[in-house]
Amino acid sequence: MLKNPRRIFLLLVILAVLLAVVDLPENYRVKIRVKTISIDRVINPPVLAFNALGIRFRKELKTRLGLDLSGGTHLVLEADMKDIPSGDRTNALESSRQVIERRINFFGVSEPIVQSAISRDSYRIIVEMPGVTDVEKAVATIGQTALLEFREFTDQNAATGSALAFPTLANTASVNISGGDLRRAAVAFSSQTGEPEVALEFNSDGAKKFSDVTTRLVGKSLAIFLDDMPITWPRVNTPITDGQAVISGGFTAEEARRLALQLNAGALPVPVTVVEKRTVGATLGAASVSQSIRAGLLGLAIVAVFMIALYGRLGMLAVAALVLYGLLTFAIFRWIPITLTLPGVAGFLLSIGMAVDSNILIFERYKEERRHGKPWKVAMELGFGKAWDSIRDANVTTLLTCLILFNPGNWAFLPSSGMVRGFAVTLFVGVLVSLFTGIVVTRTFIRVLYKEKS
Amino acid sequence: MIRFSKYLWVYLLVSAIVLVPGVYSLVRFGLRPAIDFTGGTLLEIQFSRDVPQNIVELVANKDGLALVSIQKTSSNTYLLRMKPEGSENVAAFQTSLATSVGEIPEVVRNETVGPVLGKELLQKTLAAAIMAVIGILLYVAWAFKNVRFGVAAIVALIHDLLVVVGIFSLLGKYAGVEVDTLFVTAILTTMSFSVHDTIVVFDRIRELLRGKEKGGIAEISDMALTQTLGRSLANSFTILFMLLALVLLGGVTIRWFALALLIGTISGTYSSPFVATPILIFWERLAKKQK
Numbered sequence: 001m002l003k004n005p006r007r008i009f010l011l012l013v014i015l016a017v018l019l020a021v022v023d024l025p026e027n028y029r030v031k032i033r034v035k036t037i038s039i040d041r042v043i044n045p046p047v048l049a050f051n052a053l054g055i056r057f058r059k060e061l062k063t064r065l066g067l068d069l070s071g072g073t074h075l076v077l078e079a080d081m082k083d084i085p086s087g088d089r090t091n092a093l094e095s096s097r098q099v100i101e102r103r104i105n106f107f108g109v110s111e112p113i114v115q116s117a118i119s120r121d122s123y124r125i126i127v128e129m130p131g132v133t134d135v136e137k138a139v140a141t142i143g144q145t146a147l148l149e150f151r152e153f154t155d156q157n158a159a160t161g162s163a164l165a166f167p168t169l170a171n172t173a174s175v176n177i178s179g180g181d182l183r184r185a186a187v188a189f190s191s192q193t194g195e196p197e198v199a200l201e202f203n204s205d206g207a208k209k210f211s212d213v214t215t216r217l218v219g220k221s222l223a224i225f226l227d228d229m230p231i232t233w234p235r236v237n238t239p240i241t242d243g244q245a246v247i248s249g250g251f252t253a254e255e256a257r258r259l260a261l262q263l264n265a266g267a268l269p270v271p272v273t274v275v276e277k278r279t280v281g282a283t284l285g286a287a288s289v290s291q292s293i294r295a296g297l298l299g300l301a302i303v304a305v306f307m308i309a310l311y312g313r314l315g316m317l318a319v320a321a322l323v324l325y326g327l328l329t330f331a332i333f334r335w336i337p338i339t340l341t342l343p344g345v346a347g348f349l350l351s352i353g354m355a356v357d358s359n360i361l362i363f364e365r366y367k368e369e370r371r372h373g374k375p376w377k378v379a380m381e382l383g384f385g386k387a388w389d390s391i392r393d394a395n396v397t398t399l400l401t402c403l404i405l406f407n408p409g410n411w412a413f414l415p416s417s418g419m420v421r422g423f424a425v426t427l428f429v430g431v432l433v434s435l436f437t438g439i440v441v442t443r444t445f446i447r448v449l450y451k452e453k454s
Numbered sequence: 455m456i457r458f459s460k461y462l463w464v465y466l467l468v469s470a471i472v473l474v475p476g477v478y479s480l481v482r483f484g485l486r487p488a489i490d491f492t493g494g495t496l497l498e499i500q501f502s503r504d505v506p507q508n509i510v511e512l513v514a515n516k517d518g519l520a521l522v523s524i525q526k527t528s529s530n531t532y533l534l535r536m537k538p539e540g541s542e543n544v545a546a547f548q549t550s551l552a553t554s555v556g557e558i559p560e561v562v563r564n565e566t567v568g569p570v571l572g573k574e575l576l577q578k579t580l581a582a583a584i585m586a587v588i589g590i591l592l593y594v595a596w597a598f599k600n601v602r603f604g605v606a607a608i609v610a611l612i613h614d615l616l617v618v619v620g621i622f623s624l625l626g627k628y629a630g631v632e633v634d635t636l637f638v639t640a641i642l643t644t645m646s647f648s649v650h651d652t653i654v655v656f657d658r659i660r661e662l663l664r665g666k667e668k669g670g671i672a673e674i675s676d677m678a679l680t681q682t683l684g685r686s687l688a689n690s691f692t693i694l695f696m697l698l699a700l701v702l703l704g705g706v707t708i709r710w711f712a713l714a715l716l717i718g719t720i721s722g723t724y725s726s727p728f729v730a731t732p733i734l735i736f737w738e739r740l741a742k743k744q745k
Contacts, residue, residue: 074527098574116568117496126496126567280533281526285507288705299699303692310688342708343639346715349696350643353719354650357689361654364685390657393597394650400593401586401646405579414582420575423639427646 005447012324012441019327021046022061022334045334061334065130066111066341066422068284072130075139076276079123084270092269093123095180099269100125111341111422113283125272128280130339139274148179149225150210152217167223167230175213175222180269181206183243185260190248196256197248207243215239284342296349303356311363317445318359325355325437332429343423351430354395358438361387376452384443391438395431402428458679458727459672459735465728469613472721476620479627485619486626488634489522490570495539498563499548500531505555507532513554517547523707531562538566571635579638583645587611590649598660602737607652610730614648615641617721618714625710636711644718648725651689655726658682659734671738675731690723 024045032039045061066072077100084092093116101114104127113128151172181202188199202210214222214236223233224247232247282289304322308315329348333340340348366383370376405424407414499510507524510532514521520537527533544564552558587608595604618641625631658678659671667674697719700712 071525074533094568097568113570115493115570117565118568119563119565122565124565278527283523283525284705284707285524287508288707290705292700292704292708295699295703295705296696298703299696302695302699306692306695342636342711346636346639346643346711349715350647353647353689353693353696356692357650357654357685360685360688360692364682364688367684368681386661389661390654393594393657394653396597397590397593397649397653398646400589401642401649404582404586404589405642407582414578414585419635419639420579420582420642423642 005444008440008444009448012444016324016327019324019331022331023327026062061331062337063330063334064337064339066339066344067113067128067130067282068342069282069289069340069345070130071279071281071283072128074276074278074280075127075129075274076117077125077127077272078275079125079270079272081123081270089123090118093118093125096270096272097125099180100127100272104129111339111343111419123270124275128283130341139277148182149228150175150177150213151223151225152213153221153223167221167225167233169225169228172223172225175209177202177206177209177213178269181209187253187256187260188246190246193248195248196251196253197246198251198256198260200245200247202243202245204243207241210243210245211239211241214241296345300352307356307359313450314363314366314446317449318356318363318442321359321437321442321445322352322355324441325352325433328437329430329433332433333426336429338425338429339422340426341419341422343419344426347423347425347427348430351427351434354398354431355434355437357394358387358391358434359442361390362438362442380446380450384439388439391435395435398431399428402431455676455680456683458676458731462732462735465732468724469729472617473613473620476624477616479623480616480620483623483627485623486630486632488632489535489537490634491576493566493568494520494522494535494537495544496563496565496567497534497536497539497544497561498527498531499534499551499559500529500562501555501557501559502530503557504530505557505559509554510534510551513550514547517543517550519543519547535567571638576638579642583642586645594649594653594656598656602734603656603660606730606733606737607649607656609733610652610725611645611648613725613729614644614718614721618644618718621717622714631710636708637714640711640714640718643715644722647719648722651722652726652730654685655679655682655731659731672735675735679727679731686723686727690720693719693723 022045024043026044028043030039030041030043047060079093079096081089081092097114097116101112104112104114111130113126115126117124117126151167151169152175153167153171154173155171183201183203183206185201186199188197189195190197217236218239219236221233221235224231234248304319307318311318329351332338338344362383365387366379369379369382374382402424404414405420406428407421507526511521511524514524514534514536519534519539522535522537523533524535525533541564544561548558548561590611591604591608593604594607595601598604622631622633622637626633655678658681659675662674662678663671667677694716697712697716701709701716704712
């Protein structure tokens with residue numbers, strides 16, 4: 001069925017209409033008066049909502065803009081430093097900042113600003129997030145204090161002896177190992193009992209500390225506290241020098257999973273409380289943003305005129321294909337949804353450039369084949385065929401770069417947050433769509449709409 | 455056919471003229487990091503009534519505060535991020551505002567804030583960039599069945615990165631231009647673009663090498679460059695239009711970002727025929743001499 005270009009063309013037209021609906025502007029007031037007919041209403045993109053097979057589905061198709069373009073929510077967190085020696089406070093604040101940044105990114109808030117703020121005695125962390133809808137959830141996310149701590153008994157009898165001794169904050173003392181010393185945590189199952197447990201792996205610093213502590217405490221108990229509650233207090237039989245440990249405390253599999261997740265997202269070295277929250281404007285300045293948008297649109301218009309001037313009717317078809325490209329990409333941004341920031345827009349612009357380039361490559365090939373005296377239809381198909389190699393290889397390298405920058409596996413040594421990701425994801429989507437429009441859309445448009453005397 | 459390969463030394467000279475001062479400046483002076491990397495002062499001021507943002511901005515600039523961003527928040531307050539400032543300058547700013555606005559604003563907050571883009575993220579981004587370069591090298595070497603193409607593409611990429619970073623180092627030294635998080639994005643864009651453009655040119659060389667064309671790599675690449683000239687020009691112009699519009703007409707806050715993109719794409723287009731391709735030619739000459 002898809003062999004017939006006219007059918008594909010029809011499908012593309014339907015797609016374009018659908019996309020145009022998805023891409024409708026938000027809160028845009030239309031006021032038209034033609035003689036007696038007058039239209040005055042506010043346009044909004046559609047909201048998809050339906051029940052299918054008992055699953056409720058709801059999707060608002062709105063553009064999400066980043067902090068730099070439209071502002072968002074501003075939170076101030078106060079760190080409680082009373083238990084931290086004054087020399088370590090700056091460090092503790094910085095590691096808390098990193099943990100919070102990781103948590104926010106982990107929960108998918110796009111490109112937050114997380115920075116430390118110090119003034120005399122107050123140690124604070126400022127968090128800015130785009131959008132205001134998920135504030136409560138975000139606050140809950142940040143506030144989840146998975147405060148992991150290892151403590152030893154202060155009373156020697158309790159430490160060596162009976163299992164009856166129950167560790168509390170009062171009868172134990174910290175051994176200075178906390179969640180900040182962890183490299184990662186994972187769910188594991190005990191080889192003896194088959195019970196779910198949480199396996200810990202310390203970073204090099206933590207492993208050394210843990211090795212020292214377990215060497216010192218051979219034959220005694222080491223208590224593990226989570227959020228000031230003792231979870232388990234195993235006896236240290238042999239020193240653990242490889243930086244691996246296990247928490248087993250009668251977890252269900254679900255509890256173990258949640259704990260591992262919280263520990264991975266990082267345990268806060270310092271407890272924090274939200275002291276302030278409110279909305280703020282765009283960091284780039286609203287005036288500057290709208291000016292830049294106008295400049296960008298003008299640039300695109302010039303590109304369109306240039307394409308038409310250079311390639312005539314072919315150029316017009318390419319521009320039509322590019323309009324579809326823009327509609328499709330924008331709809332995908334809304335659908336996923338992707339929060340658009342300036343780096344993201346840069347990625348999008350770059351992908352438009354690459355989409356234009358695909359068309360130029362094809363048309364230049366076509367012109368060459370025509371110069372060799374081929375009839376136009378043959379020349380066109382040859383142009384598409386021969387340009388494909390270069391389009392494919394050029395775009396594959398770009399996709400490869402995007403994948404590495406986006407870091408889908410959340411590898412620790414690659415960026416897992418912020419603007420680098422925003423850039424990579426928009427470029428990735430843009431390049432994929434440009435491959436589609438360059439090869440399928442432009443080609444179909446030409447096959448159906450273009451004729452030349454031969 | 456244009457004999458591009460006759461003027462290899464000219465291309466070398468052009469690249470050197472751009473690269474040498476930039477790299478010298480980069481080594482000697484480095485880049486001028488923005489508050490994104492260094493941290494600075496966060497000031498929050500509150501008025502009793504609505505005061506236009508541009509007035510606050512104007513007064514801050516007149517007082518010589520190095521403003522980075524200004525955000526209006528609820529209840530007539532403004533958040534100002536700037537380079538580290540002492541409290542006496544802040545007090546002076548308050549008085550200046552009082553004369554312009556007719557009201558002494560209350561300083562709600564005056565804090566020293568840390569960087570937005572910490573060392574950790576910067577190092578990770580660098581690691582990702584290096585990994586991407588290796589990935590590109592491997593893919594190009596595989597797709598073109600020749601490691602020379604991969605190496606040439608990467609050298610051209612590094613050339614383009616050095617051009618952008620070098621020019622911004624000079625701009626930092628002589629015009630006080632700072633590099634911020636957006637600059638990092640511009641660098642990444644340059645990376646992707648440079649390779650994209652190089653591959654398009656290499657593709658034609660590959661095709662001609664496969665075909666019946668006779669001659670060494672110099673002749674083949676001359677032919678390829680001549681044949682792709684139309685595309686290269688058309689493509690360069692579309693990019694130029696787009697980015698010039700942003701540099702000249704876009705908002706002040708993104709001007710340097712757009713300029714970095716512009717320099718990166720110009721260099722990326724230039725380097726495909728005039729850096730990457732000559733490397734292939736040089737390499738073949740070297741290989742022949744050794745035989």
